[in-house]
Amino acid sequence: NAGVTxxxxxxxxxxxxxxxLQCTQDMNHNYxxxxxxxxxxxxxxxxxxxxxxxxxxxxxxxGYNVSRSTTEDFPLRLELAAPSQTSVYFCAxxxxxxxxxxxxxxxTRLTVT
Amino acid sequence: xxxxxQAQTEISVVEKxxxxxxxxxxxxxxxxxxxxxxxxxxxxxxxxIRRNSFDEQNEISGRYSWNFQKSTSSFNFTITASQxxxxxxxxxxxxxxxxxxxxxxxxxxxxx
Numbered sequence: 001n002a003g004v005t006x007x008x009x010x011x012x013x014x015x016x017x018x019x020x021l022q023c024t025q026d027m028n029h030n031y032x033x034x035x036x037x038x039x040x041x042x043x044x045x046x047x048x049x050x051x052x053x054x055x056x057x058x059x060x061x062x063g064y065n066v067s068r069s070t071t072e073d074f075p076l077r078l079e080l081a082a083p084s085q086t087s088v089y090f091c092a093x094x095x096x097x098x099x100x101x102x103x104x105x106x107x108t109r110l111t112v113t
Numbered sequence: 114x115x116x117x118x119q120a121q122t123e124i125s126v127v128e129k130x131x132x133x134x135x136x137x138x139x140x141x142x143x144x145x146x147x148x149x150x151x152x153x154x155x156x157x158x159x160x161x162i163r164r165n166s167f168d169e170q171n172e173i174s175g176r177y178s179w180n181f182q183k184s185t186s187s188f189n190f191t192i193t194a195s196q197x198x199x200x201x202x203x204x205x206x207x208x209x210x211x212x213x214x215x216x217x218x219x220x221x222x223x224x225x
Contacts, residue, residue, distance in 0.1 A: 033212070041118075042204055042215035043158075058212060090158065098146045098208040099165065104158040 002026055004105035006091050012111045013081040021076040021108050023091030032074040032093045033058075033102060036087040043090065050097075051075055067071065081112045115140045117207050119216035126195055127224050134190040134219045136205030145209035147181065147188045152218070153201040161203075164188060195223045 007022045025032065030051050035043040037060075045058030049068040063085055065077040074093075078085060086107050094103040116139040128130045138147055149161040164181050171178045176193045180201065188207075194200055202218040 040217070042206075042217045044215075045212050048212060081222045088156070092158075098211075098213065099163075101148060102165050102213065103160065104150075106157050 004091055004093055004103055006089075006105035006108050008108060009106065010109050013078075015081060015083065015112060016110065017081050018077070019081070020077050021078070021089055021091075021110075023074045023105060024072050025074075025075065025091075025093040025103075026072065027093060027095075027103065028071060029093035029095050030071070031096060031100075031102075033066065033092040033094075034064070034074070034076045035090045035092065036060065036085075037090060037107075038087050042104075046076065078110075083112050086098075086110060086112045115135075115207060115209060115214045117205055117214050117216035119219050120206055121219045123220045123222070124215070125222045125224065128197060129194050131191060131193050131224075132195050132221065134192075134203050134205075134221070134224075135191070136188045136190070136216060137186050138188060138205070138207035139186055140207070142209035142210045145207055148206045148213065149188075149190050150204045150206065151201045152204065158204070161190075192221075197223050197225055199223050 004025045033048045034046040044060050047066040049055045055066050088107045090107050091105040094100045094102045118137045132157045145166045147164045178191045181188045200223045202220045204218045205216045206213045
Protein backbone atom coordinates (compact mmCIF):
# COMPACT_ATOMS: atom_id res chain seq x y z
CA ASN A 1 0.00 0.00 0.00
CA ALA A 2 1.99 2.99 -1.29
CA GLY A 3 -0.60 5.65 -0.34
CA VAL A 4 -0.31 8.77 -2.48
CA THR A 5 2.59 8.95 -4.90
CA UNK A 6 3.73 11.95 -6.92
CA UNK A 7 6.18 12.34 -9.78
CA UNK A 8 8.52 14.03 -10.37
CA UNK A 9 10.02 15.09 -7.03
CA UNK A 10 11.84 18.06 -8.53
CA UNK A 11 11.54 19.94 -11.79
CA UNK A 12 12.95 23.10 -13.31
CA UNK A 13 10.95 24.69 -16.11
CA UNK A 14 11.67 27.63 -18.34
CA UNK A 15 9.04 30.34 -18.68
CA UNK A 16 6.43 29.31 -21.22
CA UNK A 17 7.07 25.58 -20.99
CA UNK A 18 4.35 23.12 -20.02
CA UNK A 19 4.39 20.01 -17.88
CA UNK A 20 2.17 17.50 -16.09
CA LEU A 21 2.53 16.59 -12.43
CA GLN A 22 1.43 13.03 -11.83
CA CYS A 23 -0.51 11.83 -8.79
CA THR A 24 -1.70 8.32 -8.00
CA GLN A 25 -3.40 6.86 -4.94
CA ASP A 26 -4.02 3.21 -4.15
CA MET A 27 -6.47 3.62 -1.26
CA ASN A 28 -9.61 3.69 -3.44
CA HIS A 29 -10.37 7.19 -2.21
CA ASN A 30 -13.10 9.13 -3.94
CA TYR A 31 -11.75 12.61 -3.30
CA UNK A 32 -8.46 13.94 -4.61
CA UNK A 33 -6.89 17.37 -4.30
CA UNK A 34 -4.03 19.50 -5.59
CA UNK A 35 -2.47 22.13 -3.34
CA UNK A 36 0.42 24.51 -3.68
CA UNK A 37 2.59 25.66 -0.80
CA UNK A 38 4.55 28.85 -1.12
CA UNK A 39 7.41 29.63 1.31
CA UNK A 40 6.19 30.49 4.81
CA UNK A 41 2.58 29.94 3.82
CA UNK A 42 -0.05 27.33 4.32
CA UNK A 43 -1.51 25.23 1.57
CA UNK A 44 -3.83 26.67 -1.03
CA UNK A 45 -6.23 24.49 -2.99
CA UNK A 46 -5.80 24.53 -6.77
CA UNK A 47 -8.31 21.91 -7.95
CA UNK A 48 -10.15 18.99 -6.48
CA UNK A 49 -12.17 16.00 -7.65
CA UNK A 50 -14.97 14.12 -5.93
CA UNK A 51 -14.79 11.14 -8.26
CA UNK A 52 -13.76 9.99 -11.70
CA UNK A 53 -14.92 12.45 -14.34
CA UNK A 54 -15.75 15.21 -11.85
CA UNK A 55 -13.40 18.11 -11.10
CA UNK A 56 -13.82 21.59 -9.71
CA UNK A 57 -11.78 24.71 -9.06
CA UNK A 58 -10.28 25.59 -5.73
CA UNK A 59 -8.93 28.88 -4.48
CA UNK A 60 -6.09 29.37 -7.00
CA UNK A 61 -6.90 27.54 -10.28
CA UNK A 62 -5.54 30.04 -12.82
CA GLY A 63 -2.75 28.62 -14.97
CA TYR A 64 -3.60 24.99 -14.19
CA ASN A 65 -5.81 22.23 -15.55
CA VAL A 66 -6.78 18.81 -14.25
CA SER A 67 -8.52 15.68 -15.37
CA ARG A 68 -9.67 12.55 -13.58
CA SER A 69 -10.33 9.62 -15.83
CA THR A 70 -9.81 6.96 -13.15
CA THR A 71 -10.27 6.75 -9.38
CA GLU A 72 -6.53 6.33 -8.90
CA ASP A 73 -5.03 9.13 -10.99
CA PHE A 74 -5.34 12.91 -10.80
CA PRO A 75 -2.75 14.69 -12.98
CA LEU A 76 -2.18 18.44 -12.80
CA ARG A 77 -1.25 20.24 -16.01
CA LEU A 78 0.68 23.50 -16.08
CA GLU A 79 0.36 25.41 -19.33
CA LEU A 80 2.73 28.26 -20.17
CA ALA A 81 4.69 28.16 -16.93
CA ALA A 82 5.31 31.47 -15.16
CA PRO A 83 7.69 32.37 -12.28
CA SER A 84 4.63 32.82 -10.03
CA GLN A 85 4.07 29.06 -10.30
CA THR A 86 7.34 28.33 -8.51
CA SER A 87 6.11 26.39 -5.50
CA VAL A 88 5.84 23.00 -3.85
CA TYR A 89 2.85 21.05 -5.11
CA PHE A 90 1.08 18.47 -2.99
CA CYS A 91 -1.49 15.95 -4.08
CA ALA A 92 -3.84 14.52 -1.47
CA UNK A 93 -6.72 12.09 -1.26
CA UNK A 94 -9.50 11.30 1.19
CA UNK A 95 -12.24 8.71 1.40
CA UNK A 96 -14.86 11.41 1.10
CA UNK A 97 -15.20 15.10 2.02
CA UNK A 98 -14.41 17.13 5.11
CA UNK A 99 -15.34 14.49 7.66
CA UNK A 100 -12.31 12.39 6.69
CA UNK A 101 -8.65 13.23 6.89
CA UNK A 102 -6.62 13.86 3.77
CA UNK A 103 -3.50 11.84 3.03
CA UNK A 104 -0.73 13.68 1.24
CA UNK A 105 1.87 12.72 -1.28
CA UNK A 106 5.55 13.66 -0.80
CA UNK A 107 5.28 16.80 -2.94
CA THR A 108 6.85 18.13 -6.15
CA ARG A 109 9.22 21.08 -5.93
CA LEU A 110 8.83 23.14 -9.10
CA THR A 111 11.01 26.07 -10.11
CA VAL A 112 10.14 28.26 -13.10
CA THR A 113 12.98 30.46 -14.37
CA UNK B 114 -16.24 33.15 5.07
CA UNK B 115 -13.90 30.78 6.87
CA UNK B 116 -10.60 31.72 8.42
CA UNK B 117 -7.86 29.80 10.22
CA UNK B 118 -5.48 31.82 12.36
CA GLN B 119 -2.25 30.50 13.80
CA ALA B 120 -0.92 33.56 15.57
CA GLN B 121 2.44 32.02 16.50
CA THR B 122 4.78 32.11 13.52
CA GLU B 123 7.75 30.51 15.29
CA ILE B 124 8.31 28.97 18.70
CA SER B 125 11.60 27.82 20.13
CA VAL B 126 11.83 25.65 23.24
CA VAL B 127 14.40 23.53 24.99
CA GLU B 128 13.93 19.79 25.04
CA LYS B 129 11.55 18.49 27.74
CA UNK B 130 9.63 21.76 27.91
CA UNK B 131 5.89 21.69 27.29
CA UNK B 132 4.65 23.77 24.36
CA UNK B 133 1.18 24.78 23.17
CA UNK B 134 0.37 25.72 19.60
CA UNK B 135 -2.68 27.93 19.13
CA UNK B 136 -5.31 27.78 16.43
CA UNK B 137 -8.51 29.73 15.94
CA UNK B 138 -11.06 28.73 13.33
CA UNK B 139 -13.75 31.22 12.40
CA UNK B 140 -16.91 30.25 10.59
CA UNK B 141 -20.60 31.00 10.80
CA UNK B 142 -21.46 27.33 10.34
CA UNK B 143 -22.31 25.16 13.32
CA UNK B 144 -20.97 21.96 11.76
CA UNK B 145 -17.31 21.94 10.88
CA UNK B 146 -14.18 19.83 11.07
CA UNK B 147 -10.75 20.69 12.41
CA UNK B 148 -7.40 19.06 11.73
CA UNK B 149 -3.76 19.27 12.74
CA UNK B 150 -0.96 18.26 10.39
CA UNK B 151 2.78 18.05 10.98
CA UNK B 152 5.36 18.94 8.31
CA UNK B 153 8.84 17.82 9.39
CA UNK B 154 11.97 19.16 7.66
CA UNK B 155 11.71 16.35 5.12
CA UNK B 156 8.62 18.10 3.74
CA UNK B 157 5.83 15.57 3.84
CA UNK B 158 2.54 16.34 5.57
CA UNK B 159 1.52 13.96 8.34
CA UNK B 160 -2.04 13.81 9.67
CA UNK B 161 -2.23 14.10 13.48
CA ILE B 162 -5.87 14.51 14.49
CA ARG B 163 -9.41 15.24 13.27
CA ARG B 164 -12.16 16.77 15.38
CA ASN B 165 -15.76 17.69 14.56
CA SER B 166 -17.55 20.66 16.04
CA PHE B 167 -19.87 18.54 18.17
CA ASP B 168 -17.10 16.84 20.05
CA GLU B 169 -15.52 19.07 22.71
CA GLN B 170 -13.76 16.29 24.56
CA ASN B 171 -10.08 16.80 24.94
CA GLU B 172 -7.92 14.11 23.43
CA ILE B 173 -4.58 12.74 24.50
CA SER B 174 -2.28 10.58 22.42
CA GLY B 175 1.01 9.90 24.12
CA ARG B 176 2.79 13.24 24.54
CA TYR B 177 0.25 15.02 22.34
CA SER B 178 -3.00 16.52 23.54
CA TRP B 179 -5.65 18.67 21.95
CA ASN B 180 -8.08 21.08 23.52
CA PHE B 181 -11.13 22.18 21.54
CA GLN B 182 -13.29 24.99 22.88
CA LYS B 183 -16.23 25.83 20.66
CA SER B 184 -17.07 28.99 22.58
CA THR B 185 -13.74 30.57 21.63
CA SER B 186 -13.32 28.74 18.29
CA SER B 187 -9.96 27.49 19.48
CA PHE B 188 -8.33 24.14 18.80
CA ASN B 189 -5.02 24.15 20.60
CA PHE B 190 -2.32 21.51 20.46
CA THR B 191 0.02 20.77 23.36
CA ILE B 192 3.21 18.73 23.24
CA THR B 193 4.34 17.55 26.66
CA ALA B 194 8.04 16.97 27.33
CA SER B 195 9.05 18.08 23.85
CA GLN B 196 11.75 16.24 21.95
CA UNK B 197 14.07 17.29 19.13
CA UNK B 198 12.08 15.07 16.75
CA UNK B 199 9.06 17.30 17.35
CA UNK B 200 10.78 20.07 15.41
CA UNK B 201 8.52 20.76 12.45
CA UNK B 202 5.96 23.13 11.03
CA UNK B 203 2.51 22.41 12.40
CA UNK B 204 -0.57 23.33 10.40
CA UNK B 205 -4.08 23.72 11.69
CA UNK B 206 -6.87 23.36 9.12
CA UNK B 207 -10.63 23.69 9.20
CA UNK B 208 -13.59 23.28 6.90
CA UNK B 209 -17.34 23.74 7.10
CA UNK B 210 -18.44 24.09 3.51
CA UNK B 211 -16.54 22.72 0.59
CA UNK B 212 -12.87 22.34 1.27
CA UNK B 213 -10.21 22.67 3.93
CA UNK B 214 -8.66 26.02 4.77
CA UNK B 215 -5.13 25.85 6.15
CA UNK B 216 -3.48 28.23 8.56
CA UNK B 217 -0.04 29.60 7.78
CA UNK B 218 1.62 27.21 10.17
CA UNK B 219 3.72 27.45 13.33
CA UNK B 220 7.36 26.50 13.11
CA UNK B 221 8.45 24.68 16.26
CA UNK B 222 12.13 24.33 17.02
CA UNK B 223 13.11 22.07 19.89
CA UNK B 224 16.71 22.50 20.96
CA UNK B 225 18.64 19.83 22.86
